[in-house]
Each structure stands twice: as structure tokens, then as C-alpha cells.
Amino acid sequence: MEGTPFERRALHDINLDIADGTFLALIGHTGSGKSTLIQHLNGLLKPSAGSIKMGSTELKAGGKKQDLKSLRKKAGIVFQYPEHQLFEETVEKDIMFGPRNFGMSEESAKLTAAKVIEMVGLPESVLTKSPFDLSGGQMRRVAIAGVLAMNPEVLILDEPTAGLDPAGRVEIMELFYSLHERNNLTTILVTHSMEDASRYADEIAVMHKGELYLHGKPTDIFNEREALKKAGLDVPETVQFLQKWNEKSGLHLALTKFTVEELAKQVSQSLKKRGN
Amino acid sequence: MENIITVKDVTFNYPGEETPTLKGVTLDVHKGEWLSIVGHNGSGKSTLAKMLNGLLLPSEGAVYVSQYTTGRPDDIWEVRRLVGMVFQNPDNQFVGTSVQDDIAFGLENFGVPREEMVKRINESVARVGMEAFLNQEPHQLSGGQKQRVAIAGILAQKPSVIVLDEATSMLDPIGRIEVIDTVRELNKKEGITVISITHDLEEALSADRVVVMKMGEKAAEGIPEDIFQQRELLKSAGLDLPFSLKLSEALRQQGVELDKSYLTQEELVNALWKLA
Numbered sequence: 122m123e124g125t126p127f128e129r130r131a132l133h134d135i136n137l138d139i140a141d142g143t144f145l146a147l148i149g150h151t152g153s154g155k156s157t158l159i160q161h162l163n164g165l166l167k168p169s170a171g172s173i174k175m176g177s178t179e180l181k182a183g184g185k186k187q188d189l190k191s192l193r194k195k196a197g198i199v200f201q202y203p204e205h206q207l208f209e210e211t212v213e214k215d216i217m218f219g220p221r222n223f224g225m226s227e228e229s230a231k232l233t234a235a236k237v238i239e240m241v242g243l244p245e246s247v248l249t250k251s252p253f254d255l256s257g258g259q260m261r262r263v264a265i266a267g268v269l270a271m272n273p274e275v276l277i278l279d280e281p282t283a284g285l286d287p288a289g290r291v292e293i294m295e296l297f298y299s300l301h302e303r304n305n306l307t308t309i310l311v312t313h314s315m316e317d318a319s320r321y322a323d324e325i326a327v328m329h330k331g332e333l334y335l336h337g338k339p340t341d342i343f344n345e346r347e348a349l350k351k352a353g354l355d356v357p358e359t360v361q362f363l364q365k366w367n368e369k370s371g372l373h374l375a376l377t378k379f380t381v382e383e384l385a386k387q388v389s390q391s392l393k394k395r396g397n
Numbered sequence: 398m399e400n401i402i403t404v405k406d407v408t409f410n411y412p413g414e415e416t417p418t419l420k421g422v423t424l425d426v427h428k429g430e431w432l433s434i435v436g437h438n439g440s441g442k443s444t445l446a447k448m449l450n451g452l453l454l455p456s457e458g459a460v461y462v463s464q465y466t467t468g469r470p471d472d473i474w475e476v477r478r479l480v481g482m483v484f485q486n487p488d489n490q491f492v493g494t495s496v497q498d499d500i501a502f503g504l505e506n507f508g509v510p511r512e513e514m515v516k517r518i519n520e521s522v523a524r525v526g527m528e529a530f531l532n533q534e535p536h537q538l539s540g541g542q543k544q545r546v547a548i549a550g551i552l553a554q555k556p557s558v559i560v561l562d563e564a565t566s567m568l569d570p571i572g573r574i575e576v577i578d579t580v581r582e583l584n585k586k587e588g589i590t591v592i593s594i595t596h597d598l599e600e601a602l603s604a605d606r607v608v609v610m611k612m613g614e615k616a617a618e619g620i621p622e623d624i625f626q627q628r629e630l631l632k633s634a635g636l637d638l639p640f641s642l643k644l645s646e647a648l649r650q651q652g653v654e655l656d657k658s659y660l661t662q663e664e665l666v667n668a669l670w671k672l673a
Contacts, residue, residue, distance in 0.1 A: 283566075284485070284566060286596050287637040288637070353571045354570070358640040362662050365662055369666050370673065381644050381647050385653075389651035389652060392653060392669065
């Protein structure tokens with residue numbers, strides 16, 4: 122709201138390069154600017170200063186009406202509670218809406234719908250149903266299928282597991298991870314969960330007070346526990362535990378993968394060594 | 398032990414649904430305890446929560462709150478005053494245009510005189526640490542702050558029980574701690590009974606008692622130490638294991654001879670140290 126008393130700078134001097142094929146976790150607490158940042162990535166918001174470049178498309182501050190359409194086709198956003206955006210009579214029509222808007226023929230859009238519904242792990246029979254007769258988890262998958270139907274190169278996920286139970290959370294995250302791997306996507310995951318970030322991301326970017334506060338590989342980020350705490354965050358439980366074990370045992374173990382299995386392996390090996 | 402709520406043989410069918418959402422549930426809630434109710438989506442835990450203050454009424458069986466019955470129209474106002482609910486979405490439970498208007502709304506409904514109202518509003522916002530925000534508008538508050546206002550609104554009615562229906566699931570980690578700490582203080586210092594419907598297993602670990610819901614039935618009930626040792630039960634109820642238990646198990650699979658599964662990281666580190 123430029124020029125009004127409500128004007129407030131939500132982002133400040135962000136410089137971030139995301140390489141092709143990266144799985145980036147964008148983490149930070151409410152109000153840190155992460156949602157504002159991703160809304161810039163497909164032109165929902167335009168920068169007051171600076172520019173955003175995606176592939177060959179560039180969005181500049183103060184520029185003319187730019188090629189938003191190609192930017193939006195390139196970057197698909199799965200918003201929070203995406204199931205709230207379903208509106209059509211049938212699942213098929215809902216999924217076809219995006220592609221049709223971008224000029225795809227009815228026939229190809231139908232084929233696309235059949236393809237993407239399978240990608241999100243739902244049976245084809247769902248296509249003829251009303252989205253509102255489905256369970257919450259199924260509705261979310263349909264909404265995700267609608268984004269995939271645009272065949273994006275970059276997938277932006279804004280807290281995609283919010284409100285799901287633990288089993289549902291794992292399922293959806295595994296779904297995104299396999300899509301990322303199989304389709305060579307670039308994925309940006311906005312999350313509160315350091316656990317999810319540690320499990321799936323190649324890189325972590327931490328937002329704090331509208332600035333890019335930390336950016337690097339998970340192992341590097343987790344070395345900055347004090348800095349993370351200042352931003353209201355903490356290292357994942359696996360790292361917390363290993364730090365406690367290191368303190369107690371005087372060892373300097375480090376994790377390369379942040380799973381419970383990897384942690385158990387490291388700790389049990391350190392016990393065996395002491396036993397010898 | 399004195400019971401504040403008794404749920405007796407409650408069965409509940411949503412209109413038009415063939416299978417009951419709750420099947421013969423019997424449950425005592427002890428005065429002053431923190432009771433966590435866990436279960437996957439669709440297990441009936443939220444339906445059970447709505448039974449506790451008469452938002453839903455049993456198809457069969459009865460729910461007693463203190464000396465009142467939720468199914469008796471003469472009792473329902475007293476039931477709702479005694480049992481306050483905090484829901485999942487902080488944005489859906491704000492009705493006033495400011496913090497004090499919001500709390501006043503509930504009191505007006507109960508016909509509390511103005512002077513008494515002012516006194517109760519000031520007192521209840523102080524108990525949740527929101528006294529500096531009396532004239533703030535809802536959209537200026539964080540999710541955690543909104544939930545604390547919702548709790549203040551309940552406190553102003555002088556309740557005996559607070560039901561948290563996944564009240565922290567949409568909050569970021571800071572907001573979650575804010576709300577849980579606020580409620581914990583009310584529970585410990587003022588003896589308010591807390592019933593928390595939650596997916597957060599770490600929160601359930603610190604409860605006095607835990608109830609596991611599964612397919613509309615009560616699958617188990619007990620202290621966290623007992624409930625969380627029952628791996629098969631948790632798995633069949635679609636629940637994840639808390640971190641330290643998962644790690645204990647993974648360590649045993651690596652051949653570490655732990656005598657039991659530990660609930661906290663500190664206990665587990667100490668147990669491992671003894672093996673070293």
C-alpha cells in the first residue's frame with residue numbers, strides 16, 4: 122500500500138540465487154517475510170526496488186507490464202490450504218481450468234488431468250467426482266494436481282502440510298520429494314519445520330525481519346544454533362540430540378543425513394569404538 | 398479423584414452418515430488434570446471435543462459436566478460457561494473489532510453488568526499477558542496472540558475447563574510455545590482442567606494422562622509413560638512416535654542394548670552414557 126500510512130517494508134535487500142534443480146527450504150517464523158518473498162517469484166507482487174529473474178524472464182522494479190504469463194507458467198505455487206481454492210463441479214474440470222486458461226485444447230487438458238491425478242496418487246475414478254465430496258487429504262491432492270497440470274519447472278510450496286495429521290504430512294512431503302526428483306524440478310518449500318527442511322532440502326534459507334538471515338547447506342546452517350535461536354528457530358531434533366551426546370562423550374560427531382536411522386548409526390558406532 | 402466431566406457410552410452419527418463417528422465412548426476427566434486426546438484425522442477426536450460443551454449432542458449416551466448434562470436445554474448455558482473451547486484457526490474466532498470488544502462480546506451474551514465486565518476483561522487479559530493489547534485490532538496480532546485473546550475470552554467467563562481443539566496446529570513454533578505456556582500456567586497455578594486435542598506428541602508427553610482415539614472408539618487411556626511404550630497401539634492408531642522413542646528403537650536395531658525406550662533426550666543420553 123504505497124503512499125498510505127500502512128506502507129511498510131516487508132522485504133529488504135534480498136539477494137538469493139537458486140540453481141536449477143535445487144530443493145530449497147525457506148524457513149522463518151510468521152512475519153519474517155517468507156510468504157512475501159515467494160509472491161515475488163511469480164509476479165503476484167512486484168518489487169519496489171531490485172529485480173527477479175527466472176530463467177530468461179525478468180521482473181524489474183518500475184518496469185512496464187512484463188511477461189507475467191510465462192513467469193506464472195514456469196513457477197507453480199501451491200498455497201497454504203490449497204483445497205480452499207477448488208471451485209469446479211468435477212475434479213477433472215478443476216484441474217483443466219489452469220491449462221485451458223493458458224490456451225491448451227480441451228482434449229489435451231483432459232489427458233493432462235488424467236496424467237496429473239495419477240502423479241498425486243489418486244485413482245482416475247476421482248476425476249468425475251465433485252471435489253467437495255472428497256476427504257480433506259484428497260482435496261489437497263487434487264489442488265496440487267491442478268498446479269502440476271501447468272507443467273511448472275519451479276514448484277513453490279507454501280507450508281503444504283499445514284493442518285494435516287502426522288501420517289498425512291509425511292505422505293504429502295514424500296509426494297513432493299518424488300516429484301522433485303523424477304521431474305527434475307526446482308522446488309522451494311516454505312516451512313516452519315526444521316525437521317522437514319533437514320530431511321528434504323539441499324539448501325536452507327532463513328528469513329528474519331524481512332532479510333535473508335542465513336543461507337547455506339543444512340550442515341552449515343545447523344552449526345549456527347545461536348543465530349537460529351535469535352530468529353526464533355532451532356536445529357532439528359537429530360542435531361539437538363547429537364550435540365547433547367557430543368557434550369556428554371567429548372566426541373565431535375557430525376551428521377551428513379538428518380534421519381533418526383543415521384543418528385542411531387553414528388551413536389552406536391561411537392559406543393562400539395569406546396567398547397574396544 | 399473428583400471428575401469434572403464424564404462421558405458415558407456416547408455414540409454419535411452425523412446426519413446422513415452410516416457409520417457412527419463415535420462408538421460407545423466412555424471417559425472420565427479428572428478435575429485439574431491436563432488430558433491430551435490424540436488420534437489421526439477422522440478418529441473422532443474433534444467430534445468428541447465438541448461433545449464436551451454441547452456443541453454436538455450424543456445420539457446415544459450422555460455427557461455430564463459437573464452437575465449438569467449437555468443434553469438438557471436448561472443446563473446448556475452453564476455447560477458452555479464452564480467448558481471453554483479454543484479452536485484451530487485463530488482467524489475464525491475473533492468477533493470484536495478490538496481485543497477488549499472481543500472479550501466483552503462473550504460477557505454480554507451472559508448478561509454480565511458493565512462494571513463487572515470491565516473488571517473481568519482487565520483481569521483476564523492480564524492472565525494471558527495481553528494487557529498491552531487491549532485496544533489493538535485483530536489483524537495486528539500474531540496467531541499466537543489471537544489464540545491468547547481467545548483464551549482470555551474464556552477466562553472472563555470463569556470456566557473450570559479449557560478445551561484446546563488443535564489450537565496450536567496453525568501456529569508457528571513461537572506461537573505454539575506462547576499458547577501452551579499460557580495454558581500450562583493456568584492449569585498449574587489456578588487448577589483449570591485442560592483437555593487438549595492434539596497431533597503434537599511432544600505436548601502429549603507432558604500431559605498428566607493421554608487418551609488414544611481410533612476409528613471413533615477409545616483405543617487406550619493412561620499416563621504418557623505407559624501409552625507411549627505401546628508401539629503397536631500407536632502405529633495401528635496412525636500415530637507417529639515421539640523423537641526419543643523412535644531413536645531408542647533405532648539404537649536397539651543397531652545392537653545397542655538399551656533396557657527400555659526413553660521418553661526424553663536427557664534420559665536417553667544418560668542411559669547411553671552408562672553403556673559407554
